[in-house]
Amino acid sequence: MKKVTLNTLSKLKADGEKFSCLTAYDAIFSHLQNCAGVEVILVGDSLGMVLQGHDSTLPVSVDDMVYHTKAVSQGNSSALIMADLPFMSYATPEQAMHNAGRLMQAGAHVIKIEGGAWLADTIRLLAERGVPVCAHLGLTPQTVNVMGGFKVQGKTPEAAQVLLDDAALLEANGASLILLECVPRSLAKNLAEKAHVPVIGIGAGADTDGQVLVMHDMLGMNTGYVPRFVKNFLAESDDIQSAFSNYVKAVKDGTFPADEHGFD
Numbered sequence: 001m002k003k004v005t006l007n008t009l010s011k012l013k014a015d016g017e018k019f020s021c022l023t024a025y026d027a028i029f030s031h032l033q034n035c036a037g038v039e040v041i042l043v044g045d046s047l048g049m050v051l052q053g054h055d056s057t058l059p060v061s062v063d064d065m066v067y068h069t070k071a072v073s074q075g076n077s078s079a080l081i082m083a084d085l086p087f088m089s090y091a092t093p094e095q096a097m098h099n100a101g102r103l104m105q106a107g108a109h110v111i112k113i114e115g116g117a118w119l120a121d122t123i124r125l126l127a128e129r130g131v132p133v134c135a136h137l138g139l140t141p142q143t144v145n146v147m148g149g150f151k152v153q154g155k156t157p158e159a160a161q162v163l164l165d166d167a168a169l170l171e172a173n174g175a176s177l178i179l180l181e182c183v184p185r186s187l188a189k190n191l192a193e194k195a196h197v198p199v200i201g202i203g204a205g206a207d208t209d210g211q212v213l214v215m216h217d218m219l220g221m222n223t224g225y226v227p228r229f230v231k232n233f234l235a236e237s238d239d240i241q242s243a244f245s246n247y248v249k250a251v252k253d254g255t256f257p258a259d260e261h262g263f264d
């Protein structure tokens with residue numbers, strides 16, 4: 001597959017073609033996802049939960065993210081690699097620049113940060129210095145303690161408007177991508193239509209430009225709790241490689257996510 005860049009994703013959005021994103025944390029899964037045609041690999045701080053066994057992403061360090069971003073980069077030849085700046089590593093714009101630099105040097109092509117309007121200056125500084133940013137809005141797991149749990153966001157008209165305003169502001173300040181987690185599908189559709197940059201959804205319905213899932217979730221690996229927006233692709237595939245390919249196909253033909261995976 002040709003190397004995926006931000007331009008590739010913008011063109012897919014303009015052409016109304018969906019794209020796929022999965023998390024990966026090491027070289028072999030990165031390679032298998034390349035073979036399946038996954039456009040974006042997210043080195044997510046979800047590794048704190050699925051690899052390290054914590055009950056949130058808060059304990060993940062920048063060193064952890066650098067280690068896993070390097071490993072994913074080693075196995076990757078075609079996907080756009082996006083890496084998370086973990087909790088408290090971008091509390092100030094200076095911290096963000098220092099830590100984003102480390103992730104870019106480890107092999108990330110885009111860095112992802114969680115939060116709304118307060119990130120406008122940080123995103124502008126990073127973008128000006130050559131660091132493309134994905135703004136993660138909606139359910140932002142690093143602020144689980146403020147939100148009182150992993151809950152659907154943007155349910156009231158007021159909360160929905162805040163998300164729309166935040167997305168527009170962060171895009172105006174240079175965000176290259178938006179990731180929208182656990183919001184009603186009508187809000188996600190509205191936001192994706194208004195945004196000029198590609199919008200990736202998880203638990204946000206079928207109308208965003210791209211879809212992302214945590215790899216362990218879509219391979220049916222969990223410790224009991226399975227979020228509503230997850231589908232186990234391995235259950236109906238012969239092996240892991242086919243599960244990745246079937247996910248890409250389902251995202252592209254619009255059969256994933258189905259209505260049952262979204263929120264009203």
Ligand code: KIV
Pocket residue numbers: 023042043044045046047084179181202212214
């Ligand atoms: O860290 C992660 O895996 C994420 C996804 C849930 C989008 O941010």
